[in-house]
Amino acid sequence: MALLRALPLALRTFRCSPGPRWKSNSWLSTQTCAVGCPRENNILIMGPPGAGKTTVGRIVGGRLGLPAVDVDDDVLEATWKMPVAAKLAAVGGKRFLEEEGQLLCNFSASGCVLSLTGSNPLHTEAMRHVKLSGVVVYLDVDGEDILQRLHRMKVDRIVGQETGRSIGDILRYRKPFYERWLDVRVLCGRGDTAEEVAEKVLQAVERFHNPAAETYVSTRADGEGRKARFSDVVVEGPAPDGGLYVPEKGFPKISRREWSRLVDMSYPQRALVLLEKCIHPLEVSAVDLREMVFKAYGSNFSSEEIAPVKHLMHNMYVQELFHGPTASFKDLALQLMPRLFAHCLPPMCNYLILVATSGDTGSAVLSGFGGLRGADRRRTAVLVFFPEDGVSRIQKLQMSGLARAHAKVVGVRGHFDFCQRSIKRMFGEAGLAGHLAAEYGTVLSTANSINWARLLPQVVYHSAAYLNLCRDGVIQPGDPIDVCIPTGNFGNAMSAVYAKQMGVPIRKVICASNRNRLVSDLINTGEYDLRERRLIPSRSPAIDILASSNLERFIHHVSGGDGPLVKDLFARLDQRRRFRLPDAILGRVRQEVRAGWCSEEDCLAAIGDVHTHANYVMDTHTAVAKVVAERLQDGTCPVVISSTAHYGKFAPAVLEALRAQNIPEDALEQLRMLRRAASRPGMHKDVMGCLKEAHGRERAVCQADYSLLVEQVENMLHDAFLKVL
Incomplete structure (x- = not known):
């Protein structure tokens, strides 16, 4: 946590009107969010009732020398002059949410650790307001831990709980709201102490503010080579020196208690948690990643x-x-990879996805990129090369059936290694890359497994x-x-x-x-x-x-x-x-x-x-x-x-x-x-x-000649991006 401790402190204030005023130190003046907007730097702790937000917030504040503010105690009760439970009983759940939200809309703060209420994320306007003031940390706590804590606290009703609905029902209902607003998730293992969770919060906030620490290097780099960001490696495919990109510091380690949390989750939920740990949130926000993951692994799969x-x-x-x-197993990657690719694309360029396949990759790429829509689909084309006599008849027909506008398959009278070697050669030829960029405004990329995404x-x-x-x-x-x-x-x-x-x-x-x-x-x-x-x-x-x-x-x-x-x-x-x-x-x-x-x-x-x-x-x-x-x-x-x-x-x-x-x-x-x-x-x-679908469709076949494959690339680019219909 050296980065946090070394930052300069400056006097700031935060206020809620009506209500009391506090003074605080700010540990960082401003930062830039994923869309480039300046944000004041609070740490906002979010999670369900019983997640330990208040306790964790106080520990985090103490570690950083910042005031810890609890919305329940320091804002709501100070303004209403009554306990939160009494207010809820007096006005009912619907009105309570509205009054709570409006108070938060009138609240401003900087340089503090702010523990939100469990129901704040249900109020859209309030969350939009407070999210501008800092990084939102979601305490993702195990449901059984929550229920045991609430039982010990003698809490038998929470906001939104109507007759016939259990606390567990409400917790499940609220989870998508928490995931809508988070910047970073803290996955709490079963039985984690408040001190352990607070340490995870500090690490998560430091990670959020330090995207430069998560870089990718070529497998052939000597330690002084180029360091790339996630978005770079997704779009580029292979590294410029001919190597393959890998994370410079390896993969994050997940504790046994955290793995135990994933046991009862669905496949999309597991994917989301694991990928959040591997993709920096300022490269792909947690909210955007959730949308991609749940679209990638949904009704398009025949097994729940x-x-x-x-x-x-x-x-x-x-x-x-x-x-x-x-x-094919390729779908597990290629229903998601095109969404990541489109998200990371810089503007003003067309992209040709070159693929060499020994059978299954071709169909999976055509299906995955075929799921893109709008501008992403119009500026992305796919060209698949496969050994004409090296895949099954059904695989050939399947690829032909999935070919569409901006997506073409070409059989090559050679083996897979020739197809793969030719594509690598195209990436390595600066003259070819310059020609394609000048003539067609197009950059090459790949969806083979050499691409990190x-x-x-x-x-x-x-x-x-x-x-x-x-x-x-x-x-x-x-x-x-x-x-x-x-x-x-x-x-x-x-x-x-x-x-x-x-x-x-x-x-x-x-x-x-x-x-x-x-x-x-x-x-x-x-x-x-x-x-x-x-x-x-x-x-x-x-x-x-x-x-x-x-x-x-x-x-x-x-x-x-x-x-x-x-x-x-x-x-x-x-x-x-x-x-x-x-x-x-x-x-x-x-x-x-x-x-x-x-x-x-x-x-x-x-x-x-x-x-x-x-x-x-x-x-x-x-x-x-x-x-x-x-x-x-x-x-x-x-x-x-x-x-x-x-x-x-x-x-x-x-x-x-x-x-x-x-x-x-x-x-x-x-x-x-x-x-x-x-x-x-x-x-x-x-x-x-x-x-x-493939019945009666024709497809191109060419000899195993590198120049002929380059010719197929140019024909594809002309038809996809220059041809006047």
């Missing part, structure tokens, strides 16, 4: 749980990540898997779990590593490869060698990848942020097509992850075996993870398998595994056959809908 965890067999659980609109939301579902197991009584808070992830570009696995960094007790991240086992070989041997590698098409095409982008973030992580080492390793990869990890780094890799691979035969056998014994149908990627988990996991704790796609997207392979006869050629007929063969999970309705 968003990413449910289900028992598979023995100690194995499967997290179903395919309930989003495109039936794509990777960050994935941390939430790994956290949610652990929380669901706690909620369902499978484990106790603090017990370890393993996770097993079908791994190609390593983004999904990297997000599990980051969830562990935040405090999820993940013992091992198990990486599961198919026969294109580059990631598995690197982890087991320390050797990353592309010289003799040839990509072999498989029945799990989404992980048919050799050049794994997010391994760069992982090596940066296990090396303790050694940018020069990362730069040297990947320069060797570019020049010599190989590198070897130093022994010390390889040792740290193996402390974090394990890896194995699965043959085509074992993949299909696993699908059939699980269907026979558990009456459950897996897709081919989930089957790869299941096989590897059985081999590498020791059975001493639960293992959560990431089910990354719905089995319907790989219908021919799944039907083959289920020993279906006379498999039809038509994709829709294949899905209908699967619907008859599979009982759980059910068929994904949006997959069939997309295939119907």
